[in-house]
Amino acid sequence: MDRSKKQSLYDRAVRLLTSVKLCLVLFSFLALAAAAGSLLPQGEEGSFYLAHYGDLFGRLIVLLGLDRVYRSGWFILAGGLLFLNLLACTVRRTAFAAQQFRGPGQSRLVRFTRLGSPVLHAGLLVLAVGIFLGAVYGKSLSCRVPEGEAADLTPAGFPFDLRVDRFAVEYYPDFQPKQYRTELTVVENGQEVYGKTIAVNDPLHYRGVKVYQASYGWVLEGTIEEDGRVRPYRVFDRNGLTLDKAEEFLAKMYFFPDYAVREDGHPYLKTPLPANPKLVYLVFRGRDLIATGVLAPGEKVALREGLVLNFTRYRYFTGLQVKRDPGLPFVWSGFGMVLLGLALRYIQRMSPGRRF
């Protein structure tokens, strides 16, 4: 009695898991959820939704997790269910295909192509394993490194450090960017072991880690003299810099590699090349703009009694994306199997002597 009840429960679970209806429900659900996630802004603060969608809908969006669809429990749950569904179907269909494979068939080719559907479905399982491994064991880090400096990756758990030897931008004749390149040296236990110039679309691969060209910009350096004391500063282009100990004055720093002034007095960039490099600073006290000015490298300015801003040098920084994804081989194999499966199905349909 007890046993038969268990049996039937098990049967029912199997029937549910191997049912095509379940996968149709999941496909629709995932399609709707994916679409919703692209239509609603993702990852904002709760107050953002209240402000933009009204009290009721704003609350509902946050409550249902529609503000971060792709990381929400229900989305992942649906994906997990699809995985089980797929697993059950694949096992069943592989058994079926194996039977057919052994059974009386025509040519070897036709028999072989019958594996198309199982290979295709199994490929998705492999893909799912890859996604899982990437999500759990993957690591990624982005950093901005000035030319000539090092990026310490080992503290973040990567097996090596990097040194940025040079960064360069290549332009088309009309100054549209053509390519960004960074010359990198891999340093392992203090030893230089490998070097490569990376570019967009051409990352560095080393010991399972990939390093990408992600962004770039300028770093501005100099000193601040306050009441006789000198301290160095370093700031990224278009960022703010606190000028004094009391944190009363803040300078926003803008770098113009090729500074020029329009007729209406506004500065602009003639070219992106450092032909006439200038630092444009805006000094704020609280919210009030109290001073602006332009400095060339080597120049300095007294912002008030006993407070001097000194601009000494500028250089490129390169933005690197460093990552390790142990799931990747599974992802590519999964994709490969899906494509192979689809191809086999086409060959199957085209093969002679096959009537449906």
Next chain:
Amino acid sequence: MLALEQNLYSLAFAAYFLAAVLFLLQLWIRRDALPGFGFLLTAAAFLLHTAALAVRTAAAGRLPFSSFYEFLVLFAWGSALVFLFMFRRYRIAAAGVLILPLIIGILGYASLLSKDIQPLLPALQSFWLQLHVLTAIFAYGAFAVSFALAVLYLVSEGNREAASGGGPGEEPQKSAGSGHSPAGRAAGNQNPVGDKERPDRGKGLFAWLLPAPPVLDRLIYGTAAFGFTFLTLVIVTGAVWAEEVWGRWWGWDPKETWALTTWLIYLFYLHAHLSLGWRGRRGAWLACLGFAAVLFTLIGVTYLLPGLHSY
């Protein structure tokens, strides 16, 4: 160069337009020669279209795969190609009634956009991107034809239902394991059911132009499955490219997300068709829904949901 290209487009556009007129005339005038001429004109337009693309390729020194304008022109090209192939093989003249106006609409819309040849941004300089776009042309072209066939099915279906007194084209599916029908074979030769079901040629808007519903249904399925295979390739090549450029093969960028949504809709359609025997009307509606997602991916996402994709 650009002038030559534009002249070729104008000629192609005119030829597509005339072809559309011929196909549309079929609605009122029944001459067996009409679709033949429509086909020839479409083929001529397609050659001019191809020549224009070749000129642009020569002028740019690369394949014309990088702006929204270029992609729309390619989308129209792919639709024409799949249509020509379908016409040669299955003689579905009526599809021209929809596909040609669609091509004209896409080309007309494209003509409003900036046609400048832009230098390739660093992120776009990739072999995988070229495969990505190439496969997208075929996927979207096939979905467009599938959509046209589905609309024809839905429009003409009322008459058929009256004539045959039942769900048109509904066929019980035997076992889920027994393969399924290749669209072509059934369409080409035997189809006893279809002939019996074919209503009086006098009835209905498209009736005399269309094959029997089960045949049409299989053609919708065949083109959708073909498009699906290519959409899978689009997604895979896109993933490889994204991994090389941004270091993530998937990132929920709106374009990616909508490609996935489209893929899931067609996946639903394929499984419902193969395993649950969803034929006829329901399948046709799904093919329409899938194409709506294609258009949204292409146009809606481009304007409404800015992301990393330049188009």
